[in-house]
Structure formats: C-alpha cells, structure tokens
Amino acid sequence: MSRLKVLLVDDQVLFRKGVRALLEAEDDLEVVSEASNGNEAIDKVKAFQPDVVLMDIHMPECDGIQATRVIKANHPEVKVVILTVSDDDDDLFEAIKTGAEGYLLKNLRPEELTQMLRSVMANEAPVSPSIASKLLGEFRRRPREEQGQPGAPELTSREREVLRLVAEGMSNAEIGLKLCVVEGTVKNHLHNILEKLHLQNRVQAAAYAMRAGIVPMPPRE
Amino acid sequence: MRQKRVVVLFQHRLFGEAIAKALGASAAVDVAALPLAEVSPERLAELAPDAIVIEDPPVAAGTRRCLVDAGPALTIVVGPEENTAAVYQRHEIIGATADEIVARITREGTRDRRANRARRDLPA
Numbered sequence: 192m193s194r195l196k197v198l199l200v201d202d203q204v205l206f207r208k209g210v211r212a213l214l215e216a217e218d219d220l221e222v223v224s225e226a227s228n229g230n231e232a233i234d235k236v237k238a239f240q241p242d243v244v245l246m247d248i249h250m251p252e253c254d255g256i257q258a259t260r261v262i263k264a265n266h267p268e269v270k271v272v273i274l275t276v277s278d279d280d281d282d283l284f285e286a287i288k289t290g291a292e293g294y295l296l297k298n299l300r301p302e303e304l305t306q307m308l309r310s311v312m313a314n315e316a317p318v319s320p321s322i323a324s325k326l327l328g329e330f331r332r333r334p335r336e337e338q339g340q341p342g343a344p345e346l347t348s349r350e351r352e353v354l355r356l357v358a359e360g361m362s363n364a365e366i367g368l369k370l371c372v373v374e375g376t377v378k379n380h381l382h383n384i385l386e387k388l389h390l391q392n393r394v395q396a397a398a399y400a401m402r403a404g405i406v407p408m409p410p411r412e
Numbered sequence: 413m414r415q416k417r418v419v420v421l422f423q424h425r426l427f428g429e430a431i432a433k434a435l436g437a438s439a440a441v442d443v444a445a446l447p448l449a450e451v452s453p454e455r456l457a458e459l460a461p462d463a464i465v466i467e468d469p470p471v472a473a474g475t476r477r478c479l480v481d482a483g484p485a486l487t488i489v490v491g492p493e494e495n496t497a498a499v500y501q502r503h504e505i506i507g508a509t510a511d512e513i514v515a516r517i518t519r520e521g522t523r524d525r526r527a528n529r530a531r532r533d534l535p536a
Contacts, residue, residue: 204495205508209430212437249493276424276492297424297492301433304426 194221195312198241200232200258201225201274202250206297210245213301220305229258236262236269243308246291248275248282256285263290263391270311274304283325287398290391293317314378315362316394323360326394330401346387351405353380357393358400416517419461419485420445427467427492434510435465440518461485463517466500467492486520488513 197214199222201207207225214220223239226232230253236244244262248255259271272293273286286294292311295304296319307317318326346354349370356366363377370377381393390396400406418441422428425447432445444459448467456464468491487500490508497508499516506512 202495203492203508205434205490205510205513206427206430206492208510209432209434210426212433213430274426276427297426299426301426301429 194219195243195308196221196223196239196241197308198223198232198235198239198244199225200227200229200244200250200255201247202227203247210304214305214308217305220308229253229255229261232258233261233265236266240266241269243270243272243311245274245308246271248273248277248286256282256289259286259291260289267391272308272311272317278321278325280325280329283322284329287394292392292394294322294394295319296322310362313363314381314393316392316397318394326398327401330398346384350380350384350387353377354384354396354400355406357381357384358397358406360397415440415442416462416520417441417460418443418463418465418517419456419459421448421451421464421466422446423448423467424492431465431467431490435514437510438514440514456485463488463520465490465497465513468494486517488516 197220199207199211199214201210204227207227211222211225214222223241224235226235228250232244232246232255233253235241244259246255246259255273255275259273262269262271267290270292271290272295273282273291274295274297275282276297278296283294293307293316295307295317299307299319311317352370353366356369361369363374363381366377367374381396384396385391385393388396388399390399418435420428420432420435420443422431422445428445428447432443435441436443441463444461446455446459463486465488468489488506489498489500490513495508496505497513498505504516506516
C-alpha cells in the first residue's frame, strides 16, 4: 500500500515536530519533509512532490496564503489543507480563493487530523465545524441579487442534486448511498460540476451552491 | 533519576497534543495533556506536576489561580506563533524546542509533594 506523502509547513518548530510524530505513528502516512515558511514550502513541494501540504497561515517571509497560491498554480495536483489557529474571516476566504482543499483549526483531535488527511485524497473537503458555520454565515449575508447569476452554466438535474448533497457536507460515499449509485459515479458527476462551474474543489462548489440558491440558507440564529 | 511529571494545558487540542508528543519523546519526562477548559485546582493537585507547559495567550483568572495552587510547578508559556517560550515569573525566555524545554524542566528541582500539600492546607 502506498503511503500518503505529507509536507508539514509551520513556523512553530515544537508544534511541527509534534505533529510529525503524531502522523508518523500512522502506517499509511509519511511526512516527507517540513518547512518553516511559505518560500521553503514552495521549494519543498517541487523537491518532494507530496500528496498533501498541511499549511499554516501566519508565517514570516511568505505566508501560507501566498504559498498556497503559488503551489496550486504550479502543482494543481497537490492538495493543500490549511491548519491554523486563525478563524479570521479574511484568512478563511482568501485561503479558499487560492484553491486550498480544506481549512482546519488546531483545536481538532489528532485522530481527526489523520482522518481528514485521508479524506482529502478522496476529493473530500476537510473543514472544521466552526469554519463550515462561518462559510454558511458569509453566504447568508450576501445580497439576494447575487443568487442565480445570469449566464451560469447549465447543470443537469442529477448534477444539481449531487451539488446540493455536497453542500450539505456529505462525502462521495454517502452521496452514492443516498442516490443508489457507486462512488465512482458520484466522482464523475462532481468532476463535471467543477469543470462546468470553473471551480477547483468541493468547498468552492458548496459555496457556489449556496450563492446560487441550490441549497437553502440555514435559518438565522 | 526519576522522570519529571509535566502537564501540557492547551486551548487548541492539536497544538497541546502535538507539544505533549514532542516533549514525551524524551525519557526524562512523563507528559499528560489537559484542556484549559477542564483544569481545576483539584485536577492539578491530583496530577502534581513538576512542570506545566501552557498555551499562550495569557490565561483567564481562574486558570491563574489554579497555577498558583499548583505550588512550585515550573510554568512555561508557549505560543502557537512563537519559537520562544517564557518561564512564568522567572523572567526567562528560552527556545520553544522540545530539547530546550525538557532541559529547563530537568534543571529545576523535583517538586516536594508533601510541602505542596502542607501549603494548600494553610488557611487563606
């Protein structure tokens, strides 16, 4: 079984070493290298070709947002998952815009981190629950006129259904079960949805679904 | 030489567990991690740590009281964005690496549990 190659990017060396030890306790994960800022991360992605980059945001010289932008432009196949203490809205939305596949806060359990790293390779979008709530809140605040953009590409009814379930937070396997199709079919639908909408990942797809009114906004608290 | 007991108090679980894992690689220390939200004078007294490593930013008043009640435990404050650590009430700054923190902890005298117990029993 090939192991999932992870690059750790964080300027706090004690945390980095600890996370490395936590991940290396798992048989299917391999930390191929570490970086302490965005510039090093860009170099090390090229040198080590990891499957996933675990990226901090606030770092000296080059921050995680800038580094993610460069990495996604040059190595779109590499998944980037933000791992930070910052639940700042600007950081969150900038990270999503740069193409990060996930956004995790450092308050998760070690076993949740390893699980979410595995899930990102199945094209799922690891997002901390409080972050998901912020995403919903942001799109709830957007003006109604932004919904249902004119000229938006046509999705088939099946694609709209898949998109709705993605926005509800379901994994491909769960969507497959719900729609009585195999997971591969769900992946194909999702691939087509991302192509048509010019999006990079399912977080962006979920955001689109809310903006376009494909899923109802959650009730205000 | 017996292992020093260390408790890592954290606000962010992964941060705390990672620090505990990094420190625990040393045979000189026995490390437990505890969320700040669950800390109490009784829980700390039960754990009787020689040292406490606590996540910055500065702790709430209730936690400060717990730290005072914990007696002479060496307290080291580590922030998620800094590569330095502050030794609480000692005016010392050390590198926030596992080696430096463990070295600082082992340099400190071993906690006298009976003395702490006697101190806690004193009237306020």
